[in-house]
Amino acid sequence: MNFVALRMLTGDRAKYLGLIFAIAFCTFLLENQTSIFASILKRTGSQIIDVTDADVWVMDRKTEYFEQTKALKDTDLTRVRGVNGVDWAVKLFKGYPVARTRAGKFASCILLGLDDATLTGAPRKMLLGSWQRLREPDSIVIDNAGYILLFPGEPLELDRELEMNDHRVKIVGISDASAPFLSNPVIHTRYSEAVNFVGHERTELSYVLVRSQPGVNAEEVCRRIEAQTGLRARTTDQFLWDCIVYYLKNTGIPVNFGITITIALIVGTVVAGQTFYLFTLENLKQFGALKAIGVTNWRLTGMVLLQAFAVGLMGFGLGTGMSAAFFEATLRNSYARNHSDVAERDADRRLHLVRCHNRQSSEYPARDRVRGGDSVSRVNRARKPIHCDFVPRGTQALRRWHARPGIARCRLRGPAGGTYLHCWAERLWQDHALIRDHRVAGSKRRRGGIVREQRWPFASQPADPVSP
Amino acid sequence: MFGSNAGRLPANQRILFRRENIGFVFQQFNLLPALTAAENAAVPLIAAGMKRTEAVDRAKALLDQLGLNGRRDALPATLSGGEQQRVAIARALVHEPRLVVCDEPTAALDHATGDAVMKLVAANAVHPDRAAVVVTHDSRVFHFADVIAHMDDGRIVKTERNGKREIQS
Numbered sequence: 001m002n003f004v005a006l007r008m009l010t011g012d013r014a015k016y017l018g019l020i021f022a023i024a025f026c027t028f029l030l031e032n033q034t035s036i037f038a039s040i041l042k043r044t045g046s047q048i049i050d051v052t053d054a055d056v057w058v059m060d061r062k063t064e065y066f067e068q069t070k071a072l073k074d075t076d077l078t079r080v081r082g083v084n085g086v087d088w089a090v091k092l093f094k095g096y097p098v099a100r101t102r103a104g105k106f107a108s109c110i111l112l113g114l115d116d117a118t119l120t121g122a123p124r125k126m127l128l129g130s131w132q133r134l135r136e137p138d139s140i141v142i143d144n145a146g147y148i149l150l151f152p153g154e155p156l157e158l159d160r161e162l163e164m165n166d167h168r169v170k171i172v173g174i175s176d177a178s179a180p181f182l183s184n185p186v187i188h189t190r191y192s193e194a195v196n197f198v199g200h201e202r203t204e205l206s207y208v209l210v211r212s213q214p215g216v217n218a219e220e221v222c223r224r225i226e227a228q229t230g231l232r233a234r235t236t237d238q239f240l241w242d243c244i245v246y247y248l249k250n251t252g253i254p255v256n257f258g259i260t261i262t263i264a265l266i267v268g269t270v271v272a273g274q275t276f277y278l279f280t281l282e283n284l285k286q287f288g289a290l291k292a293i294g295v296t297n298w299r300l301t302g303m304v305l306l307q308a309f310a311v312g313l314m315g316f317g318l319g320t321g322m323s324a325a326f327f328e329a330t331l332r333n334s335y336a337r338n339h340s341d342v343a344e345r346d347a348d349r350r351l352h353l354v355r356c357h358n359r360q361s362s363e364y365p366a367r368d369r370v371r372g373g374d375s376v377s378r379v380n381r382a383r384k385p386i387h388c389d390f391v392p393r394g395t396q397a398l399r400r401w402h403a404r405p406g407i408a409r410c411r412l413r414g415p416a417g418g419t420y421l422h423c424w425a426e427r428l429w430q431d432h433a434l435i436r437d438h439r440v441a442g443s444k445r446r447r448g449g450i451v452r453e454q455r456w457p458f459a460s461q462p463a464d465p466v467s468p
Numbered sequence: 469m470f471g472s473n474a475g476r477l478p479a480n481q482r483i484l485f486r487r488e489n490i491g492f493v494f495q496q497f498n499l500l501p502a503l504t505a506a507e508n509a510a511v512p513l514i515a516a517g518m519k520r521t522e523a524v525d526r527a528k529a530l531l532d533q534l535g536l537n538g539r540r541d542a543l544p545a546t547l548s549g550g551e552q553q554r555v556a557i558a559r560a561l562v563h564e565p566r567l568v569v570c571d572e573p574t575a576a577l578d579h580a581t582g583d584a585v586m587k588l589v590a591a592n593a594v595h596p597d598r599a600a601v602v603v604t605h606d607s608r609v610f611h612f613a614d615v616i617a618h619m620d621d622g623r624i625v626k627t628e629r630n631g632k633r634e635i636q637s
Contacts, residue, residue, distance in 0.1 A: 001514060001515060003514075003520060004500065004503065004507075004511065004514065007500070007502040007503055007507075008500060008502050010502065011500075011501055011502025011503075012501075012502075285496075285498060286498065286500050288498075289492075289494065289498035289500075290511070290515070291483070292486065292492045292494075293486075293487065293492065293511060293512050293515060293559070294483055294484065294486045294487020294488070294512060294515050294516070295483075295487075295515045296480060296483050296484075297479075297480075297483070299515070
């Protein structure tokens with residue numbers, strides 16, 4: 001009887017689609033709001049998550065969340081290092097200087113001063129440049145969103161200058177750091193530089209980052225540090241949740257989102273429930289006929305449940321798809337909006353990366369050739385694909401980039417040699433790419449899904465330039 | 469009825485009893501609008517657990533017998549009243565019940581169509597091992613009956629056989 005139930009459901013197209021769209025839009029609204037809510041809460045601890053080297057944070061006893069710091073004494077660092085179970089401990093400075101560009105645009109920033117010797121806590125996801133260059137004097141790494149805020153509409157470019165507390169600082173890297181709660185630019189520098197960029201105070205140490213010894217539980221290390229030093233010590237996860245709980249308790253975020261989500265849930269349930277109830281009510285005569293024919297009550301109940309499950313599944317699937325499309329579209333838009341044409345070489349001149357999008361296409365002549373250092377590329381600034389050539393080292397020979405806005409196609413030789421794969425790169429990083437789809441040369445079938453996120457070493461000299 | 473006291477059977481047993489022994493023809497046809505004529509006629513067989521394709525094939529054969537061979541895959545909305553009632557009769561007969569109950573089968577039909585439907589009922593529903601009970605206010609179809617029982621306020625007040633005077637008052 002399942003087919004009878006499904007045919008009854010789909011027989012009236014208008015009601016059927018109405019049911020599906022009612023559920024889909026409610027799902028979309030719920031998922032949209034809950035995703036934004038979760039994302040906002042995650043932002044409260046994004047600087048904590050970004051530090052992957054250490055597993056314990058040590059802070060003042062009364063610190064409740066990341067932004068709330070009271071400086072520790074420099075001697076606290078050595079006290080923490082003396083605790084049993086601590087592998088190593090380094091200092092971390094956090095301040096809020098104002099950074100200003102030559103054009104006069106300024107913004108209050110989150111400045112993180114990393115341990116001079118180890119650069120523990122440096123951003124690992126770099127879009128341009130390298131965090132190792134932080135060892136240069138007056139150097140900073142700024143996050144992508146911060147760069148765009150300070151240099152709106154300008155291409156990502158290294159070695160640009162900012163002024164902080166009468167100090168001229170040089171951007172040596174652009175990171176893909178997680179967005180902070182208040183959307184300030186996130187700047188990383190060395191500890192000794194950071195205190196100058198903010199201005200000296202009597203005590204300056206914001207946090208001590210600790211790595212627990214192998215085999216020793218981080219929570220146990222926290223307990224020992226607290227017992228021995230009187231300071232507050234939290235594991236990365238605990239500190240992240242401290243921030244989330246603080247914002248949940250002390251801001252209107254949960255109430256506002258809670259109201260929206262609750263209303264969406266109630267309205268969604270009522271609308272979908274009412275529509276389905278009316279649908280069943282209108283079919284009551286048919287169900288009566290089926291019962292007279294000899295269909296059991298359980299079977300009839302099963303038919304109604306199957307109908308509800310089918311519309312629920314389809315509505316939920318469509319709503320989830322809409323949510324995914326929404327976030328994908330907004331992310332893509334922000335990516336396209338935020339990334340202008342870039343042709344850059346990294347510090348050691350081993351990499352050449354070309355990224356394009358069409359926003360500024362009219363500003364540049366087509367197939368403008370950019371030559372610099374020891375690498376060559378042809379940058380197509382018009383609304384046409386970019387062609388540029390890389391000669392990588394190793395067996396995986398990346399022969400050619402064919403980049404489009406937000407997507408890049410490349411041809412590479414497989415490790416076995418001889419086989420060419422056409423790949424569609426979702427994102428390009430400094431030295432690796434995220435490949436979403438790939439196809440073997442000669443085959444028309446695209447194989448979806450993320451197939452590899454691999455670091456491709458790019459060599460310095462092009463071997464056989466391919467004419468665009 | 470058929471060796472069982474149908475009125476005292478538990479609800480589930482009663483449904484199974486109905487499914488096996490009784491076929492219904494309703495006044496308003498009560499066909500499922502999303503199913504084709506053949507699928508509608510096959511519903512009792514599918515409800516009894518028969519495979520859908522086999523059930524539909526049997527229903528199609530019966531529809532052919534009832535003169536609907538060209539309309540087997542038509543949806544009820546595209547059928548005339550007489551055709552719909554013939555599909556309903558096919559649905560009542562497809563599982564070979566021992567009793568066919570028709571509730572005002574001609575009430576929604578004009579005279580000629582009603583007459584044709586009653587001829588079909590008389591020709592196909594009545595077998596040596598099967599009876600058809602027709603509940604009707606339509607005196608024009610009385611002559612099809614072997615036995616006529618007159619009811620008033622839910623009680624049989626008189627019974628006639630072949631138009632002759634009453635058997636029982």
